[in-house]
Amino acid sequence: MIEMIIRRIVRREILNMHRPQHGGDIWQYDNIEDFSSNINPLGPPAEIKEFVLNAIDKLQYYPDDSATRLKETISNRFDIPTDLITVGSGSVELIRLFSEVFIDRGDKVLIPQPTFEEYAFSSKLMGGRIIRIPLNESENFRINFELLFEKITPSIRAVFICNPNNPTSRVEPKKKILELVEECEREGVLVFLDEALIDLVEGSERLSCLKEVESHENLFVLRSLTKAFAIPGLRVGYGIGSREIIKFMENARLSWNVGQIEQIVAARLIDECYEHIKNAIRVITSEKRRIFGELLAMRKHITAYYPDANFFFVNIAGLGIKSREFKHLMLRYNILVRDCTSFGPPCENYTRFSIKTAKSNTKLVKALRSIITELNSRHR
Template structure:
């Protein structure tokens, strides 16, 4: 009976897979999720304790103070800001509000799986735009623009998860403008951009005032290393946000989330800045050490590596299992599909932690070379 009752879109859905599943393992060091390696700001516990004194009232459904804090930090209007329980909530909300069954949605692949999942739940027809492995998975924006006719929306993740590739500012502007001309919505994920020194240069946040079709997401999760507290945010034109707000879950952010995130946005920007300068230098140091162990690996645009495993002769799944034996969790990329089952993803942390990673990598490479994988 249930089988008949369920919506056809949901019947065949499998939940998206993610990294960061540390709770399944004892004594493991997690390099599979891309969060600020400096950890959360030291005062986080204090902010939580402060907020926890006021749990007897419902939270502010409009999250007004938090929106003001975000708007102030980015120099946009509070009515250009929406907040969500993680950017994951906004990824879900966007197609709930804009996508109808049968709508065509253009999806570069491989990319973060939640976009396609959310669109499929709404009955979208996903049009895969394959990122070419032989061009380092770079997004050719002209080709993407060529596919926009008749689409409802196009998605871009910058930098892209899992490939660690960034798209330049002019290319993004071309895409957004061409999409606008053709009546196509542009969904841009900048959640991984804030920890890059190119964040200011590449961010499109200031374009939301002049491009009605543009929606951008960012998150506290990565920048403040707090995936356990669910706070993300988005930017869009007033027109676009009016409808997203209309469809949003009531009380989507609790009091703790709102208060803590406001304090972080107002008082802890230095914490993010410290991570940015450390990560950029550390990425380059890691790169030469990783290449010495794994063979040719592209220098990532972002602060996480997407490394081919062909020279080690291992699959993504085998590599993850071997690294786990040495106490380190990396991302098995096979769920991203296609060539990704021959790649692995791991993040850059602090020099000390990265030396631990490299020691584990060296042991894992020995295992694989001696057939112990």
């Protein structure tokens, strides 16, 4: 009886809602190496323990609701005024907040897909209607900007762009993104640009559109500490946007959304540890080439694309199995990869794994070779 009442009053967007799925779910396995979350291959900086322990003394206080010190640190690093900055409990919180603030029931939202599932999830929670722009293998998973431009009209509320894109590992040129931002500005459309994965890409300063928020009123750029500093267990991300966008997001934000430990540690990481990211990029760049060479040698069975970011997106259809089974086979070698099925068709034929240090990557390549041999004998 009570169940019927609840089903009647729950918001209709939530009635049949499914939670998005993510990599990094190591909790149900023992002794597993995680290739499924795209984080810094070197792990967190060596100083991380000291940073966390130093922050413990402040636990007896509520966090600074305005995250003043953290915003100042971000402001200094990127030379951006503090009132263009908001911080969140992971960058994922800011995807939700942006949707809460700007997307209403019936609003149309453009999303190139496959991509990070949280944009569609948050938009749908608010009653938004998703218009999908397909990213096709035949176009090397690049955004078809011509098609996208055709869809941009004043009837669209927002466009979500993930750059680098998860799961395809594609980076779009800054010039193209800016053309899009300008076209959207003319049509009164917001651009949500997710750069959560950009820090680990060589030349990220050149590729990022972060500074462009100062000259484009419709732009919001999302950044994260999770991937750059390998700290998914601490939830902290930030967003840089035009003054008006940030003002309204700050008005609606959850109180004390970023914990005290997170605020202190994040400020120190941004202040003191950027060298750690540079070191990681060196490892990623050389390992990317090496692993790509290994994957090319398996091209009778799998199709690998040279990644722009720190993770591979690989078509495994030639193995005669789907992504889910592939994940389970890799688990037998204590390796967790991302089953891409939840990204929607055709991703059930793709797997995603991050680039780690040489020893770990070699372990992954060996496991892959063993699986190919095993499947070959199965099909004979």
